[in-house]
Amino acid sequence: MLDCDVIIVGGGPVGLFLAAELGQRGISVELFDAKNGTSRHPAANANSARTMEHFRRIGIASEIRSLGLPPDYAPDIAYFTSIAGHELARLHQPASRDAIEWARGHAFTWPTPEPPHRCSQLYVEPVLLDAALGNAACQVHFASRVVGISQGDESVSATVELDTTATPAAGTRTVTARYLIGCDGPRSFVRKSLGIRLEGVAGEKREFMGGQMDAVYFYAPDIYRVSGRRPAWQYWTFSPTQRALIIAVDGAGHFIMNVQTRDGEAPDADSVRRRIAEAIGADIPFEVKSTSTWTAGFALVADRFSAQRVFLAGDAAHLFTPTGGLGYNTGIDDAANLAWKLEAMIKGVAGEALGASYEAERRPAALRNTAFARGFADSIGYVQLPAAAYEPGAAGDAARAAVGDYLAFHATAEFVIPGVHLGTRYEASPLVEAEAGSPPPDSANLYLPTARAGHRAPHVWLADGRSLYDRFGQGFTLLCTKASDAHIDDSALQRAGRALPQLAVVRIDEPEVAQAYKAAFVLIRPDQHVAWRGNALDGEFEAAVLRTTGHRHEKVTPAPTELAATK
Template identity: 40%
Template sequence: MANMKSTSERRTPVLIVGGGPVGISLAMELAWWNVESVLVNERPTTSLHPKGSTLNSRTMEHMRRMGLAPAIRKTGLPLDHPTDSIYVTRLAEFELGRLPMPTLREKISNPGPWGETLLTPEPIHRSNQFYFEAVMHAHAEAFEETDMRYAWRLSSFEDHGDYVSAQIEDVRTGRRETMHCDFLVGCDGGNSIVRRQLGISYGGRSSSGDRFYDGTMLSIYIRAPNILEVINMPVAWHYWTINPKGRVDFITLDGEGEYVLLAEVPPGVPIGEIDVSAIVQNAIGADTEFEVISVEEWLAGLALVVDNYQKGRVFLAGDAAHLFTPSGGFGFNTGIDDVSNLGWKLAAVLQDWAPIRLLDSYEVERKPIGIRNTAASGDYANKIGSLEFSDFVDENSERGVLARESLKSTLLTFKEEFASLGIVLGARYNTSPVISSDGSQPPPDERATYIPSACPGGRAPHYWINEHLSLYDQLGPWFTLLCLGPNPPDIKTFELAASKLNVPLRTVSIKDEAIYDLYEASLCLIRPDQHIAWRGNKLPEEPALIIRKVIGYDVVPN
């Protein structure tokens, strides 16, 4: 009989460790650019317990690029389910404040340069990770270039300088393989084995452990089929319960009776001694049938970023590179933006039209975004956790009415967490060595407000062609040169320079005066991740110098 633990060998361009949304996204990104990868994930399936509940607009733009946005929008809340976020004492008691938001149907039924699609073709979508992750996994598996190995784990790896060897193991049979890869990417979460073996540490704000959203929390997955019968206000998506017996973040999952509750844990009480049903009952505030499906413990209040995103041929992305508290919904969304940046660079190097030092721009570009986004999330969490309220805010009495009125005025300031379009769409790589600056000043980096700008380094401003055709759908999979306005210059020398350097380039001509006014230039070079690499009103004297810069020839190796 063969030894089930015998070791075989295999080669792959990229080994991805971790099969959450970030790892799956990287596998899809690489396959999109015809690069093979092997993904290993210790769990045998995608997530079975609820996690993050929001795919932001930037993530949905990436999903659109890979043809996945329509399938993801079929998960999560139904088309007409309210998406309001509200503050209540309990679901069956008093409403304290409401942030109205449009339903999915209202957001996507008539896309164009108006409403929720004014600045992006893909508005925010409310769906929990354990729904959309399964859809992403199925989509990734459909690519010939992907080998998705769930119930496999990474045991160890070694960077040999010109390749990486990794030991992986089937957790069910014990069978081992030695994987030889050009690059290894750790997308394996906060306890990343890749990060720990590299000896890379987190820096930033740790949990204080002394208040809501800043310490040990429980994530409670329930089914409550008749809960709508006891909710004492218009239905919402997100309920924040505030009362003296405990605060809970109560989130609708499917609109059909499934919810996840994020609840504070009393200090010093062992998890095994906590009455989970009592937490659920207190948050609802009335008798109704519910079933606790699963419970997980987690730590809130973190705003941590690793010292290094890369060592040699090994990279970190997602929670392996930065840890968030879920306030703002930036966690896995920031990770998906990480791999949209890293993916095309890996592919360009592996396809031999960019130098390996292009990869050193990954940390230069993404670490500042990790610091920026974790800081915003941490500030939101601190504001939520520091909220003060009266011990009789839930009383049906005159003093209870006064307490609720006082609290309402405070809660009116709690809007930025749900209106952070500046964080979502405003990430910029101004100081990157693979961005060709034109000397213009970028707009201010404001958390709540996104200001469209074609200043090199930022996301290309979206534009609706003839009001219904998305600019992003016209971009090529690699670099795209936009020729804008009625009289753009001849671009033959630019195309010839790209061809000589073997850099894949698509050209797109749009005659509208409005897009010329938006981009403030006749020519604009868009990267594969939709960030602007260069712009100008005339061709550079030596186009090859610009092209060489944006594919990494000016990067100083780490």
Template identity: 35%
Template sequence: MNTPRPYEETDVIIVGGGPVGLTLAHVLGARGIRCVLLEPRQTPDINSPRCKQLNPRSMEIFRTLGIAEDIRRHSGLPFGWSDRAVFATSLTGHLIERLDQVFALSDVPNSDLVEPAQWCGQDRVEEAFRASLQRRDSVTALWGWTLRDIEQDAHGVTVTATASDGSEKRIRGRYLAGADGSRSTVRRRLGIEMTGSGHKAQFVQAIFRAPGLSAAHSLGRAVQYWIVNERVSGMMGTLDTEDTWWAGFPGAPGDGSPERFRDAVATLIGTDYPVTILATDTWSPRMLVADHYRAGRCFLLGDAAHLNPPWGGFGANLGIGDAADLGWKLAAAVSGWAGPDLLDCYEAERRPMAHRAIAEAVRNMQVLSGDLVQPGLEDDGPAGDRTRATAAVKIRRSKTAEMYTLGFVLGARYCDSPLVRYDDGPAPGSTTSHYQPSTAPGGRLPHLWLGPGRSLFDELGQGFTLVELGSTAGPEWETAAQERGMPLTRLHLHRPDLAEIMGADFLLVRPDHHVAWRGSGHDLDVAELLDEVRGCARSSTSAGMPVTSVSPQAAPA
């Protein structure tokens, strides 16, 4: 009779150590939840930095986790380096159009933002995550370990993993989160299919070194150079201040040789500039969403759950949002205050967000660099100027929504969540490019500054936060929360004027910064509300959790 192999025990097993899995590790680690992270790579992959843009929503999540500055320090391009996208016939050719303050990268203050966006290659993002993960005592990261098998039962999940040296270990957790990318082993082991479509077009990304190239052109700094000509149209940009560049263009070169890639890059640059190709990667756009995000005690997030085209920069940021959502729910389940329906609501909330992001990216994909080509675009003189002016009109018309996405990013709202109590109060909607702050339940909490460098988001608790806008709530909030073992922070703002601006006297904010409820508190059954927002329709009690109270003096917005 074989004796079962012993296993290590933890609360959550995270498979995949890219930006999404590492975000989840930080979300859980910040709450003291034990987790083990499995990642086959010993070090980040410097040759394929597909993710380059961290949008304001991701950066505000990182701020509340205490790692936003870590990411900015690790970035190859310092914050404020550029907020521009340039369209030109080549890097050394004619300027067609320039768009400023794109992707919310600007260092010009914006009161709607907790944190502006950051341009940062994925390898540098992962370096920052890995370094800061050392501050999470409850997180064990196993670099160089690969998932081999998953077994789950009614009480937990057991995985078998192997190291690069062939050694093996078994790990037992209460839950498992698969953030292991587009070829997810977790998804395959769970038998979950993806539904959607692919695109027949192929694209190539090349990473190359070109010392002195940044100073060799006159287009100025930009995070993206859109190159439009009849020979090779595509995009390019620099990854750091040391002239490591990326370039992307449609149609894989015929034989895939380094010479063919160099020829394509030379056409984008506009001259036979000396470059060293470091890596190439061929890919096709895919628009796929997993049919389910959960199977038993196992969950999918990031590219394991959804794949979308890169135009607009939604991919990694969407996965980071998955981690913020799933993370607080898993923490609640492990800590004992989650209702029976809480974990099921992860899919109910995040799967529609994937479809939303894919739809937006597909719209952006309708006009790419090659679609902007016109005869005479590279001509000198007045005729060429007129052609380029015509092309600039098309660029502004077709690319504004892709470059200015603040409304899409911050205006996202869970419109049909069982964890949100909706009302018939004001709910102004955002467009893709225009963000309209709103406290409508399901949406992100609007931001305001409480003082120099002090954000409202800095004062939110790790659990739920009751924001008091001038009025003071009664003791029934603490009583109901303690009976349920539910962490609740009361945040009193001495700003009665905000009640009219925010449309309520009180806001109940979830751990992921979304508004769960707003109202005056009159005739409110607080216990019933708290049960609703934690995924439990019936009252249940457990050992009390501390209820903290803070009362920062707000500065004028």
């Protein structure tokens, strides 16, 4: 007997997002996490444009955008000798209150309704938790550790131990579901239980972002006073003996600092305080809230993303050095890719290839993104300031200017990356028939929208001011771009509706939409990737319907579904 449809192991942002989306799709979930609650130590401080688009799909983007830094606080990236010392370079960014309008005006660079947002996991996780618990079929259990996994032909079971210090009625229980998802982080119990290995680069050494890192969460509102400059979101400091990355968490004095441990050094309370003082460059009071350690220099991807009824997502499937902020965001994209496929498999409309398509699509995406992150880490991690940069006078000014020119170049290269955020494509997926011709280049700093099958559906601001994305359905969407003159075959729609969960038909007759999609009809997946496009609902369309749900020339078993037409 099944206890739920899906077990999720791990209650970080990826697991909670997956639980929230599955819950909205009517899939019953039980999530287990060994922690006592959501994170209390800041991490994952950058939400990519793609992550924000996924948050918009499940209805929480506006709330997330209201959190973190104050609405008028510009999340600049700035580089210093020390915060109270010389400013070397700065990349200006729009404040959150201006971000959406800014994106409208910068649609060539950021063609999205949701530009990046700088907000810590500390604030994101409670919103995701509320979104998950807002679904009656979703249960979240903290202080609950999964200690065993077993699989059968039709189900998977997890043995769960409840923490006796946190739960009065502690004990052990067995939970059985159709599928289990490991979202349990870098040391994933689920991954190890499956015997899945990580492959790639580990232990890469650099001057910075390559070795053991100490992360210190502290309170020091006087930083803004001693800096004497416009506040920033990230402060990269290059003192003569130490480098540090300090990130503003709330704009009111709370910061997280990352410093690379020196060889042979064992951090203690005194050394932590010395490091903070050195990075600030001034004698000011500060309060250490918490500390943690982690290791930079990884670009690792699991050799498999699934085994029978178990799938991996997030850090359980790939490990990043955090330059570019890609690890957490790649995990959210994993979950968005997996959620609709689990729905189709559970509701009985999936073909045999759908489950395997998760690895076929997401493993190349993880390899792509870890490569980008590694390149960003190389670009900043090997930078060393010349001695003259710390000297007063003209020679020092010239040295600082030269270093600043490079750092300004690097800042744009690492942080103005719409191609990384929006350019993931699945042209080689078994769910896609690749179109003729060549796709746009996969470049970090330039995103060229295309409606080729496998790519993210191009975004357009509609004539009424709304986002095209807000017209898409929760399930599959058939976008009709020439609604006034295109012939719509109702029988083809009915057959498609039996095969696709919640097919919505959206008719939009606007020149910009037609230009962006270059086809009369476009089939768009629930994760906003194009499944197919064409000018008639003919045999090619019907073949695409079967292909995108994993069917290989087999008949689709009709299942109760919903065919919705939107105005």
